[in-house]
Amino acid sequence: MQIRDASFLMSNTRVDQCPPPTLPEYAFIGRSNVGKSSLINMLMERKGLAKTSSLPGKTQLINHFLVNKEWYLVDLPGYGYAKVSKDSRVKWGRMINFYLRQRENLSCVFVLIDSRHTAQAVDLEFMEMLGTEGIPFVMVFTKADKQSGSRTHQNVTEYMRKMSESWDEVPRHFITSAEERTGRDEVLAFIEDVNRQMAQTEEIV
Ligand code: GTP
Ligand code: MG
Numbered sequence: 001m002q003i004r005d006a007s008f009l010m011s012n013t014r015v016d017q018c019p020p021p022t023l024p025e026y027a028f029i030g031r032s033n034v035g036k037s038s039l040i041n042m043l044m045e046r047k048g049l050a051k052t053s054s055l056p057g058k059t060q061l062i063n064h065f066l067v068n069k070e071w072y073l074v075d076l077p078g079y080g081y082a083k084v085s086k087d088s089r090v091k092w093g094r095m096i097n098f099y100l101r102q103r104e105n106l107s108c109v110f111v112l113i114d115s116r117h118t119a120q121a122v123d124l125e126f127m128e129m130l131g132t133e134g135i136p137f138v139m140v141f142t143k144a145d146k147q148s149g150s151r152t153h154q155n156v157t158e159y160m161r162k163m164s165e166s167w168d169e170v171p172r173h174f175i176t177s178a179e180e181r182t183g184r185d186e187v188l189a190f191i192e193d194v195n196r197q198m199a200q201t202e203e204i205v
Contacts, residue, residue, distance in 0.1 A: 030112030032056035032078030
């Protein structure tokens with residue numbers, strides 16, 4: 001897919017104030033600092049479109065971007081960052097949960113996981129919740145440039161083996177690096193494919 005056009009639309013705390021749910025939507029989520037905003041900028045080829053920071057907790061709202069005037073991309077705040085107050089954590093948790101459960105045009109959630117780390121409970125639990133709620137998702141392993149390719153593959157294989165212990169069908173996964181643009185074509189091709197499926201479903205309905 002060619003990115004002809006990508007623009008920031010709005011930031012929100014509430015799902016009922018998000019843009020009209022008339023286009024397919026893809027949300028990026030994962031632990032703070034995992035690289036959600038950086039991946040969005042890499043996919044869109046627009047540095048600074050989504051705000052990034054070396055300090056965790058940068059993204060705090062539901063941020064909508066419009067791509068090719070055909071679909072929405074959403075940058076969400078990270079979870080699992082210990083240094084924020086309990087109050088804000090509860091508030092963010094509530095905001096994200098509402099968004100995930102109520103956003104009717106949500107086509108797929110991208111769950112980002114640092115490719116250097118072993119499986120963490122907070123990510124496994126989050127994916128369990130998505131499964132229970134019937135929210136479609138795929139996994140994205142980030143920051144692949146930070147270690148050798150063989151190390152990344154070893155970690156990802158081990159992670160997916162662990163997933164297969166609790167999932168009958170393991171989710172699809174991608175390996176990415178925002179730094180080296182790894183995985184860009186694959187992720188965009190996937191989105192294009194889902195967009196096409198959505199359009200077909202609409203025709204049938
Ligand atoms: P929050 O909004 O705080 O939840 O973080 P985030 O998940 O949006 O992470 P962000 O994109 O802001 O990136 C966090 C840090 O990781 C920044 O310093 C990025 O430059 C760095 N980073 C992100 N992706 C990559 C990558 O693929 N490779 C490398 N080497 N660094 C990355
Ligand atoms: Mg961010």
